[in-house]
Amino acid sequence: LDSTITLNNGIEMPLLGLGVWKSDNQTATQSVKWALANGYRAIDTAKQYGNEAGVGEGLKQGLADNGLSREDVFLTTKIFNGDQGYESTLKAFEGQLERLQTSYVDLLLIHWPVNGKYNETWKAMEKLYHEGKVRSIGVSNFNLDRLSDLMEHASVKPVLNQMEFNPVEQEKDIKDYCDRHHIWIEAWSPLGHGEALNNPAVKEIAAKYNKSTAQVILRWELQRELITIPKSTHEEYIKQNADLYDFELSDADVALINSLDVDQRSLWYGAFSWNGNPAGIVDAVDEWDH
Numbered sequence: 039l040d041s042t043i044t045l046n047n048g049i050e051m052p053l054l055g056l057g058v059w060k061s062d063n064q065t066a067t068q069s070v071k072w073a074l075a076n077g078y079r080a081i082d083t084a085k086q087y088g089n090e091a092g093v094g095e096g097l098k099q100g101l102a103d104n105g106l107s108r109e110d111v112f113l114t115t116k117i118f119n120g121d122q123g124y125e126s127t128l129k130a131f132e133g134q135l136e137r138l139q140t141s142y143v144d145l146l147l148i149h150w151p152v153n154g155k156y157n158e159t160w161k162a163m164e165k166l167y168h169e170g171k172v173r174s175i176g177v178s179n180f181n182l183d184r185l186s187d188l189m190e191h192a193s194v195k196p197v198l199n200q201m202e203f204n205p206v207e208q209e210k211d212i213k214d215y216c217d218r219h220h221i222w223i224e225a226w227s228p229l230g231h232g233e234a235l236n237n238p239a240v241k242e243i244a245a246k247y248n249k250s251t252a253q254v255i256l257r258w259e260l261q262r263e264l265i266t267i268p269k270s271t272h273e274e275y276i277k278q279n280a281d282l283y284d285f286e287l288s289d290a291d292v293a294l295i296n297s298l299d300v301d302q303r304s305l306w307y308g309a310f311s312w313n314g315n316p317a318g319i320v321d322a323v324d325e326w327d328h
């Protein structure tokens with residue numbers, strides 16, 4: 039299993055990265071430094087997380103501490119819902135670069151599909167892509183309708199769709215569509231917000247391989263050819279979550295984890311549904327803040 043994949047625009051991306059959702063600036067700085075010291079070469083943040091400055095600081099310190107240069111790390115950030123639209127995206131992005139203390143990002147995503155705005159946002163991102171301020175562009179939390187609509191309007195194809203993906207939330211239809219169009223899936227909350235770690239079937243598999251449940255889930259994601267960005271604020275977990283290359287799940291165990299899909303999203307999204315009321319998603323998500 040390679041540790042990097044090639045996106046549909048020829049850019050190489052690590053399969054594993056650090057997520058920092060829900061971390062404040064100070065915590066994000068520390069997590070990024072631990073991650074870089076423990077071999078991570080990809081970091082995923084967003085303006086909506088409120089920690090781009092912390093990530094920028096962690097990156098600066100972590101690069102220096104480990105003798106790395108900016109080009110060694112694959113940095114992702116996202117366009118905030120409230121900034122969507124052509125001019126507002128361009129303007130917001132300048133501030134994002136400043137907070138991140140960098141002259142470019144490796145991947146820029148539309149954080150959520152804001153109705154009536156995401157195609158304009160995409161045009162602005164295509165401009166940034168052509169100018170070389172972003173090395174690749176993609177989307178996040180796009181369902182099939184939105185993704186196919188964007189594909190009809192886009193001249194640059196998204197390299198990936200970052201979405202919630204874990205053993206109990208596998209989104210088969212979107213995965214199939216993306217596979218057909220050479221769009222990678224990047225899994226956010228790969229550990230199911232930590233909840234999937236207590237799944238009895240996963241626990242049994244973990245005991246068999248003498249690995250933690252987190253490692254089994256992350257290894258399953260890699261073997262399913264998903265880019266994955268587990269979040270942790272503890273050095274021990276950050277280390278453990280990158281230690282995935284000394285074992286391999288059997289086909290039977292991959293199949294067993296595949297069978298755990300119960301469309302968990304519909305359970306915890308609660309008041310609104312993914313396929314039901316698209317406008318509602320964005321309203322609710324602004325409060326929910328991912």
Ligand code: A2P
Nearest residue numbers: 227228229230231232252268269270271272275
């Ligand atoms: P913490 O941030 O306190 O270190 P997800 O990425 O699916 O949203 O999951 C993140 C949650 O899982 C966080 O609460 C994180 O805890 C926890 N977590 C991450 N890695 C591990 C691990 N290896 N073992 C146990 N819990 C973990």
